[in-house]
Amino acid sequence: MRIHFIAIGGAAMHNLAIALHKKGFEVSGSDDVLFEPSVSRLRKHGILPAENGWYPEKITSDLDAVILGMHARIDNPELLKAQELGLKLYSYPEYVYEQSKDKQRIVIGGSHGKTTITSMILHALQAAGKDFDYLVGAQLEGFDTMVKLTAEAPVMVIEGDEYLASPIDRRPKFHLYKANVGIISGIAWDHINVFPTFQSYIDQFKIFIDTIEPGGRLIYSADDEVLNQVVAESAASVDKLPYTLPEYVIEDGVTTIISEGKKYPLQVFGEHNLLNMQAARLACESQGISTADFYSYITTFKGAARRLELVGKNDTASLFKDFAHSPSKLSATIHAVKTQFPQRKLIACIELHTFSSLNKEFLAEYAGTMDEADEAIVFIDNKTFEQKKMEPYPAKVVEDAFARAITFFNQPAALKTYLESAELLNANLLMMSSGNFGGIDLIELKNKIL
Known part of the structure; x- marks a missing residue:
């Protein structure tokens, strides 16, 4: 070919x-x-x-x-x-389907957690010695590339986002994979430049459910009210499998799942990750992996790159980085760190970088998302406004949108100076962005403040 x-x-x-x-x-x-x-x-x-x-x-x-x-x-x-x-012209999701149409396809959709759920499934399948193909949105430890396609593997695990397939195919990518097992982690408005209303965004998930092969499975979060309504209204002929938080405890900064009397200490933390784990567990169940085996395998899962990734720590402080940029991801990530380290001060810094997050009309969606942080920092690189041909706005607009006191920066040098002066004593610094904070080197920052 x-x-x-x-x-x-x-x-x-x-x-x-x-x-x-x-x-x-x-x-x-x-x-x-x-x-x-x-x-x-x-x-x-x-x-x-x-x-x-x-x-x-x-x-x-x-x-x-x-x-x-x-x-x-x-x-x-x-x-x-x-x-x-x-x-013959294909978008890449169309061609991935073309190459996997004779396999069983597990497709992971949702506004948040897609990469982590996909990573957890791959980790467990690999630990179980299964043969599988995959497409994932981040570089994972233990995997050479983000895509694997073979003739032999009977199953393919696909991270399926709702963004457009190609310049000439305006369908969301996850509509094109025709899942046998479909996962939806939750629905929280995103991609406002493509889906200008929340309803138009919700409709994409309704269509996704309809694309699941008849007799297939839909695995979904029972903790998401909007998603529950969508599933309840769906007439798709699929098995609907809800999931919710497992039993767990947090002891000495370690989250441990309790299942059938056994304890499984984890290397990741946060309720959003525990929910992601339940989606992955049900997907792996479809591949013959028992609950006990899944939890055993997942104890060695270290997380996906830039998903609550530990940059560095000392005895009294830690620096984390995360891909969080949308309102739902921001609040979930802040909640996870605050819950895991309740006695430590939390300094949370978010860079608004995407079209949606910078949209002045969308900013109100961030109201309350940083309330659990002891100190909230919001950064917008002025160059990002220029690159995206958007009109800059003052700090007051951002502060009103977040509905709390924030420290605002629009120059990377000023943000860097401020962070380097931070006194991290019994405190955590959480850096969140889908960008790169205007070129700030987080390793260099870690070496200066920890």
Whole structure:
């Protein structure tokens, strides 16, 4: 098979390209800009484009398929050439389905926790010695790439987000996988630039449930009121399996699950992670893994990258980083750290970075999300407003939206100076962003304050 990738440098795209290359396909690709780690990974496998840019001459009639990345524009010259030649055009989720349509597909959806649930399932399947393919949204310890596709594996575990499939396919990605086992972790409004109302966002999850194969399973959080209503109204012919928090205790900073009289101490913490674990447990049950075996395997799970990741600690303080950026993720992450370390002061810092979080009309969704933090810091890099062509607003707008006292920064240097002066004595610092805090090095920060 000869496959060409338009915008090969994306996180999912370059990993899919590598997976198909490993499968024996002849892979080529183009991109106008490539960053690490895409460059090194593509070069390692001999599929790094020789030059950046778009080259219509790469698009020839003997290509079996062209895979279009979200980064490409609708007037991309390679896309126009592929359309002119009538070649088979796929978004990457469409092609993942094409490669897994004869397998059982476990698809993880929801506004939060997708990467963690997927990671937990992969961890347990690997520990159980199962053969499986996967697509996950973060680099995981023990896994070389974020995508694996083989001919042999009977099951594929897919992290399925609700963002759009490609510039010419405006369907959410998770609608295209046709799950046999579908998971929804919760519904909390996100991607306001695509789904301008909460109802339009909710509708995407209704459609997702309808895409689950007849006779399949829907695993969902019983703790989410909106999701419960959606499931109750669904007429889909699937088994509906709700989950809720397991029995657990927190002792000396360690969370331990209690199941059938046995104790399972964990390396992760937070109620949101315990809920994620229950979704993963039910998914693994569909693959023949018992509850006892699952909990045994999960005791060695260290978490996904940037999901409540411990950057460093000393005897009286810790620095955590987390991918949290939406309101529901922000409040869940803050609650997790405060509950795990109730005697410590919590300094929480959020960078507003996405289109949704920066939208002035959406800001009110953050009201109350940082209330459990002893000190709340909000950072918006002025350059982000410029890059996204959005109008900046003053600190008062942000403070009113969060409905509490905050310390606001819009320059990375000022934030860095403030954090370096923080006295972390019996305290935790929680840094949350889907960006990079304007280039602040958290390892360097850790070395200065801990």
